[in-house]
Amino acid sequence: MKNIITSIALIAGMLFFTSCNDKPDPGKDLDIKYQLTVSINTKNVVKDLKDLDNTDAFPGGTIDDGSHVRVNFFIYDADGANVYESTQIVDDFSKSVEIKNSLKPGDYTLVVAADMVENTGDKIEFACWEFKNTDDLENLRIVDLQYNGFKYKAMGVSKSTINLEKAESVKINVEPVGALITFYFSNLYVSEIAYLYYTWDKNSDYYLVNEEKSNVSNTDVENEYEIEAKYTGFYDQRYFLPVQNVTLTWATLDAKPAIIKQGSTTFNAQQAVNQIITVDVRTGNTKVETKSAISLEDIEKSRKMQGKK
Amino acid sequence: MKQKRLIMLTLLMSAMCLASYAQGEAPKQLKSSFGVKAGMNLSTISNGDASIHFSPAMKADFHMGLLANLHFGYRDEGAPVGTGWFGLQPELLYSRQGFAVDGEAIGFDYLTLPVMAKLYVTRNINIEAGPYLSYLLSTSPATTVIDDAEIPLSNLKSKTGIGVGIGAEYETRQGLTVGVRYNLGLSDMANNLQWKSNTLAVSVGWLFF
Incomplete structure (x- = not known):
């Protein structure tokens, strides 16, 4: 009996020793999250x-x-x-x-x-x-x-x-990712103005996240607005994705309707750069300002005008 | 490298024991006994994992199993066989280990196979050292979250590992044994989980002559 126990013990010991190698079994990688x-x-x-x-x-x-x-x-x-x-x-x-x-x-x-x-x-x-x-x-x-x-x-x-x-x-x-562009048409009080028309020529289609850029379509843009110009001023605010060389075209018309004054200006919509594009429809002067608010003078005027949301 | 040295040292000690057994007439040079043992484990882990930070605490559990005690030679002329300086003790143990963290007990149930080389400093007291092989039977819980890391412990099942143990044991002539052993795990739980199990085990046993 003792010999059997001894033999088993020795075999177990030998098996153990032969199972040991220099490098311990590290096991497989765990799917740790x-x-x-x-x-x-x-x-x-x-x-x-x-x-x-x-x-x-x-x-x-x-x-x-x-x-x-x-x-x-x-x-x-x-x-x-x-x-x-x-x-x-x-x-x-x-x-x-x-x-x-x-x-x-x-x-x-x-x-x-x-x-x-x-x-x-x-x-x-x-x-x-x-x-x-x-x-x-x-x-x-x-x-x-x-x-x-x-x-x-x-x-x-x-x-x-x-x-x-x-x-x-x-x-x-x-x-x-984009910017708020304010279109501000001033001096609409000229009596013969019956309509205000304006449009711009580029719109973004989508923002491609991985490339961090917007895709801009140049065709099929339908941004024509005819406004009954019964106010002293008119503003419109639009959120643009970044787009270069956008042309804003505008015109004032009388009741016929015939064009009284027209003009255009170009601007760039840049990420996080909010701009105000002021168009004096009487003189035709335009200015593009990269500021976040219009001037106090304009604020005074804005009290007399209505805009659209 | 350190691990390799430890194993080589243990192998050397075991070889010395076996050599002393082989030199004489076997039946007269060896006292072999079969025994059982059981006791308490105080276990924890050493965490070498840089991606999971925590302080593991001790977990108390138990172990139990079978053993064969081979006691070689005799100490003095005329002394009975089984009183020599060297012995070898293979064991097969069911050992519940683990650790505690944030009040949660993490359990690892092992089947371990230690082979302890013994140096009898007196006829009754021996110091022991040897390698062990471990086989992970189960874990509890199956998945745990430590330091915001979700660890599927159950995937460790069937993992084998090695370690070394060192301890001391007192044996009475009647067969009662009382021992204490520190088991130092040498294997990481996984490639990407550098935990090594460490256990302080206190055992009582009985040798059947």
Whole structure:
């Protein structure tokens, strides 16, 4: 009996020794996921936007027309494939958004887009922008639905990369991707003016997120507006994605209608550069100002005029 | 490299024991016993993982199993066989280990096979050292979150590892054994999880002669 026990013990010992090699078995890689906590601040999207009375268009990030802020968040892996996406709707731009998700170690691209929507709960009733090809970073685009959203069309995008090797917390400030252009037609009090006509020749179709640029169409632009010029001044505000060499063409017409005065001016819409294009319809002078508010003199005038939202 | 040295040292000690066994007439030079043992584990891990920061605490659990005790030679002329300086003790143990973190107990249930070389400093007291092979039977919980890292512990099941143990044991002539051993894990839990299991084990056992 003892010999048997001894033999078993020795065999076990020998088996053990022969199983030992120089390098311990490290085992296979575990699919460990690390939590990524993303704090999103969207305030900058509307921070510099001004109304005509030189006040903040969205004071403190608040929205005055009942719209809410939609925050779309996407995570793409190193191959550009979508690994996570979420949409949160918050009251306004003053509310920060926190998103947590666990990911395998690796390189990721984080995309955040913030815009204003009308909604009932989670259901979007109206939006100026639509997200397309969200499965693929290379083709992810934010399509301009060509609504006149005015200042409520403001939209911001952030694209950043992260190498995730452990749990991380990152802060993302979403910056405006376009700019608010104010068209201001002054001196409309000339008695024979019955109509104001204006148009511009370029519109953006969509914003290509990965390339961080907007795609601009030069054709089929239908931005002709005939305005009953019964006011002393008229303004219009439009949110443009970046676009170069946009030509604004305008004309005043009498009741026949025959052209009284006409002119054009060229401007560039640049990211986060809000501009006011003032057209004196009496003299034909135009000026393009890269400032966030019109002058006090103009504010005085604006009290006597009406615009359109 | 350090790990290799430890194993080589243990192998050398084991070889010395076996050599002393082989030199004489086997039946007269060896006292072999079969035994059982059980006891308490105080275990934790050493965390060499830079991506997961936390301070593991001790976890108390138990171990139990079978052993074979081979005690070689005799100490003095005329002394009975099994009173010599050297011994070898292979064991097969079910050992519950793990650690605690933030009040949560993380359990690793192992089957371990230690082979301990023994140096009897007296007839009753020996110091022991030797390598062990471990086989992970199960984990609890299946997945845990530590330092915001989601770790699928259950995927570690069936993982093998090695380590070394060092300890001391008291054996009575009747067969009662009382021992204490520190087991130092040498294998990482996984390539990307550099945890090594360490256990302080206190055991009582009985040798059947």
